[in-house]
């Protein structure tokens with residue numbers, strides 16, 4: 001195939017003999033053109049450099065590339081962001097969030113000297129809801145990113161059940177290990193690690209979530225590196241009529257400021273014997289749509305030890321719930337509140353100390369809201385305490401249904417008669433869990449959280465009625 005040539009390009013092989021008239025002045029023209037090009041290039045370089053300075057004033061101390069996952073190395077170029085990142089070890093309580101540093105005596109099996117408070121101890125009803133599942137053994141308040149890997153390794157859920165390598169996806173810097181394992185192919189490496197036993201996969205990772213998981217090392221642009229999110233958002237967009245969505249080329253910068261968090265702060269399950277990590281978004285992000293997806297796929301996480309119902313566990317659907325709220329609707333991203341801009345000397349950076357915005361109301365909220373700090377905190381806590389009350393009533397409804405089913409079973413009720421009430425438990429328990437597992441205590445989408453809890457209470461109580469008179473519990 002011949003290379004197509006630019007009309008104006010200078011020929012490399014000049015024809016022999018005297019050049020035709022139109023080429024006679026070529027050397028002169030070329031010289032002029034070269035001078036002009038050099039001038040323009042110099043100008044461009046200058047503008048580019050200025051733009052770069054404005055964007056990220058830093059001294060390139062080390063050359064970063066796609067194989068470096070050690071945040072300390074990136075920190076040499078970006079010491080301010082690295083400082084914030086390291087402060088995610090901090091533990092501070094807010095009324096409903098943050099986390100408390102609970103001292104413990106290290107053992108050989110678990111060398112941690114500090115953990116977060118146990119949610120099971122705070123509310124014993126959770127144990128009833130999760131009877132027969134590893135979560136009933138150990139479930140704690142989440143804390144900062146610096147702890148994500150150790151907390152996953154040492155949770156007693158690892159003892160209660162054999163966990164797959166899939167777990168690592170959201171608890172470590174996996175970009176480089178996945179690529180290594182997949183012979184350069186991220187997706188293949190991910191598929192391979194999913195199928196390993198956890199202890200084996202654990203040996204392949206070193207750091208908690210790191211710079212390389214959210215940033216391109218050359219441009220420092222945000223990027224999504226988590227296969228679970230890449231596939232999940234593609235399924236979601238397809239359900240909205242947009243085929244072949246590629247998050248890294250099609251998302252806006254503002255969207256990326258939430259998508260990098262949605263890589264992990266989402267509901268998920270492990271599909272099939274290959275333990276593929278799936279974000280169940282093919283019908284949408286609302287709890288009803290996710291539940292409909294699970295109904296269609298027939299998936300259940302475990303069989304409830306007391307009632308015999310095939311049930312589901314929801315986990316940290318921050319991304320899904322945020323999507324239902326007025327902030328998402330207004331284009332406010334996770335990073336706006338959890339990584340607000342911060343002035344350090346003459347530069348403005350994003351605070352990489354990801355934490356509760358209530359520990360930082362001034363920068364997290366007051367850039368947009370001119371209410372006093374106290375007023376802002378009270379607005380949040382008012383939403384949260386109302387949420388907490390509704391959550392508590394919903395938890396009562398679930399546990400009441402569970403003990404009614406257990407008693408009916410013990411009294412010899414036929415399996416067919418138990419089917420309806422068990423189906424009610426499956427659904428209402430998932431709804432309660434969804435609102436409970438969402439870590440903002442209602443703030444990200446207050447009305448949606450209330451709607452979910454109200455539905456849950458209704459479905460649970462109908463389940464109880466059904467046990468009494470045999471009417472089908474669902475509308």
Ligand code: HEC
Nearest residue numbers: 094097098261265318319322327333334337356358439440
């Ligand atoms: C408008 C501001 C705002 C936005 C946008 C926002 N959050 Fe939050 N988030 C909050 C507030 C306020 C809390 C409650 C903190 C507390 O109770 O201490 C919270 C709580 C959390 C928590 C629990 C923190 C803790 O300390 O207990 C997590 C995790 C979280 N958000 C993740 C996200 C993710 C992921 C997104 C985007 C998908 C997001 N948030 C979007 C304001 C926001």
Ligand code: HEC
Nearest residue numbers: 139140141142151152155163166167169170264265268316
């Ligand atoms: C889709 C991403 C994702 C996957 C996969 C995942 N986690 Fe997590 N995990 C999170 C997020 C986000 C948090 C913090 C929010 C929370 O605790 O609700 C968390 C918190 C935790 C915590 C601390 C709080 C607690 O529950 O005690 C432990 C321990 C944990 N995960 C263990 C595991 C184990 C074991 C697996 C595999 C079965 C796993 N995780 C798989 C995202 C994930």
Ligand code: HEC
Nearest residue numbers: 098142143144147148151170209260261263264334338355
């Ligand atoms: C690689 C997965 C991953 C990504 C990406 C991620 N998180 Fe997390 N996040 C976690 C896990 C896991 C925990 C809980 C760690 C623990 O308890 O040990 C957590 C904890 C948190 C907490 C609780 C902090 C505290 O001090 O209580 C907040 C807030 C939070 N994440 C917000 C965000 C935001 C905002 C983003 C995006 C800028 C983000 N996360 C990106 C996995 C992730």
Ligand code: HEC
Nearest residue numbers: 071074075078081082085209210211214257260335349350
């Ligand atoms: C969980 C995702 C996440 C991780 C991990 C992360 N960053 Fe960022 N980073 C962000 C977000 C979000 C922004 C804001 C980008 C924007 O608005 O375009 C940002 C911005 C930046 C910027 C641009 C200047 C600024 O501060 O806004 C630099 C430089 C940077 N990060 C360096 C780092 C370094 C160094 C690390 C590791 C120590 C790191 N980041 C880890 C999400 C992350």
Ligand code: HEC
Nearest residue numbers: 326327330332336337357364365367368369376379380446
């Ligand atoms: C980037 C701008 C931005 C940031 C940062 C921000 N908000 Fe907002 N907030 C908005 C917008 C926009 C609305 C919708 C207001 C409207 O449309 O009238 C809103 C609405 C609210 C509402 C009313 C909620 C409702 O459901 O009607 C509350 C309460 C609130 N914000 C609190 C906070 C708190 C607390 C923070 C910090 C954690 C915060 N906001 C951070 C822009 C922001």
